[in-house]
Amino acid sequence: MRKKLTTTVVTLGLTALGLTIPTTAQAASGCNAKWPGRDGHVRAWDGYDCQGELLGATAGNDRSWGDVEGAFQDQDYNRASSVMNSGYIGGKDVVAFYWIFGMDGSYACLSPNEYFVDNLSRNHFNNGENMDNSIGSHRWVTASECAAGTWMS
Numbered sequence: 001m002r003k004k005l006t007t008t009v010v011t012l013g014l015t016a017l018g019l020t021i022p023t024t025a026q027a028a029s030g031c032n033a034k035w036p037g038r039d040g041h042v043r044a045w046d047g048y049d050c051q052g053e054l055l056g057a058t059a060g061n062d063r064s065w066g067d068v069e070g071a072f073q074d075q076d077y078n079r080a081s082s083v084m085n086s087g088y089i090g091g092k093d094v095v096a097f098y099w100i101f102g103m104d105g106s107y108a109c110l111s112p113n114e115y116f117v118d119n120l121s122r123n124h125f126n127n128g129e130n131m132d133n134s135i136g137s138h139r140w141v142t143a144s145e146c147a148a149g150t151w152m153s
Contacts, residue, residue: 031082031116038112040088042095042138044072044080049118055080059087061139064101072138077101080135083152084116092140097152099125101136109146114153123152 027033030049040059046052056062058071066077080097087093089112099106106127110117117123121132126149 031084031118034084035115036086038088039086041084041086042110042140043084043086044076044135045082046079048081048121050082050084050116052081061103061137063103063137065136065138066101077136078133081120081132082116082118083110083120083135085110085112085114087112087140092142094141094143094146096139096141096146097125097131097135098137098139099127099129099134103137103139107146107150108152109141109143109150110152111143114151117152126150 030051034050041057043050043057044055046055055065055076056071056073060070062070062072064070064077065072067073083095083097085095087095093112095110096103096107097110098104106125106129108123108125108131119132121130123131125131125134126147131152
């Protein structure tokens with residue numbers, strides 16, 4: 001009885017102070033909810049926080065997000081507003097996103113430890129161009145292939 005009374009008094013005291021003890025967990029949303037675990041893929045969405053249309057998901061490279069080959073095609077060119085790296089750890093586990101097609105020129109790198117970027121407008125390619133709606137191609141690289149100042153967050 002003493003334990004039950006003590007628990008009741010403590011609960012009433014916390015309630016009187018306006019403090020509550022959470023009883024249910026809040027469901028994940030956005031990119032957190034869409035995290036698939038390490039499945040070897042890069043993904044991109046046309047909306048922020050991994051919302052809107054899934055533009056593509058692939059374990060491979062894609063020379064042009066605007067052609068008819070690969071996971072990213074046609075209208076995907078210059079449409080991404082959020083991206084995810086769920087690649088396997090080790091070796092070529094970094095995704096280099098390029099400003100133009102051909103996996104060439106200005107780029108920015110997404111580490112597998114960063115998981116995703118939910119708003120590309122906060123990131124820039126190494127030529128200073130904003131990344132939002134500006135990705136033309138991507139390829140898997142090693143961390144050593146990414147220069148200082150090219151890491152996305």
